[in-house]
Amino acid sequence: MSTTPGDRTAPPPPPPERGAREARTSTLPRTTAGSVPPGPGAGGTGATGARPAGAAGAGGAGREVDPGLAGPRRVRLSISRIDPWSAMKLSFLLSVAVGIMIVVAAALVWFVLDSMHVFTDIEELLTDIGSADFLQLMDYLAFDRVMSLATVVAVVDILLMTALGTIGAFLYNIVAALVGGLHLTLTDD
Template sequence: MSTPDQAYGGGARQYATGGQTTTAPSAGYAQAGQQAGVQQAETTARAVRGGPRKVRLTLSRVDPWSVAKIGFLLSVAIGIAFVIMIGVLWTILDGMGVFADIDRTVRTVLGENGGSTFDLMQYVGFGRVLSLATVIGVIDVFLLTALTTLGAFLYNICSALVGGVQLTLTDD
């Protein structure tokens, strides 16, 4: 035959505090068992208060306008870095004499007998290369801004279907 505690779901019960699971003493236990359970609960509560907290969040929607603004700023930064990189690279190659060597090789291959002189710097001069890099950087700004905004719309559609991205944040 069962005792009244067992008949109504008595006995040891598990409960979770913070991220830890412990067993609570039932009402039918002796006084010593209750004191041990209280001490264990106090220890668990102290460990939870001192330890890092965990929070689970779901990123279910992204605002396309804020993504467009951030995408625009990042693509402008990438465009500026691209133009500066091209300028530095051209300066290094010119300092090493690469353009002079290529010009001399092309002149040797074509021969200077035809009366037409070939000057490589008319085609790959610093101003012309930097202008082309600037045009490419501006096109890059428009394309990257459009792609990030399109990505935000696609993310919102996909997250409506599958629920979004779940994140677990802790405060270490």
């Protein structure tokens, strides 16, 4: 069977390469799965935000959408579970930072009060009153005792905050299983 030049059909074009397809679609604004960006030219969307039939039809493929016309993207997320191990690590590190701040703040307050001669004024007042029982109180306000007390408070703080953060993650997971978690709406304004 002979063919004439007019009878030949052109072979179908090869499918576009993956990189070319991604490059063509990367100019469109990113939205949540199955939704169309709001704004002019979006073509009406249903209640679920699904793309209407034929939206990618004639004239719509490969056309760039101006991000300024599309408006801010909105994504609705739900925090349904908190990993207790990560909550424990985070609460431990934060409580260590708070413990360091407690020790440093106690040292700064002691130095400020000492430079203002508050401790000597209190000791003179107790001597003038004649109460020898309260003079022993000044022995407890020495710098090394104040620092050791602040360190004990910081260690207790580290233990309690770490335990409470971990227990809080477990409680959140239980409550989130019942009510669905915390819902957030994020935009890219």
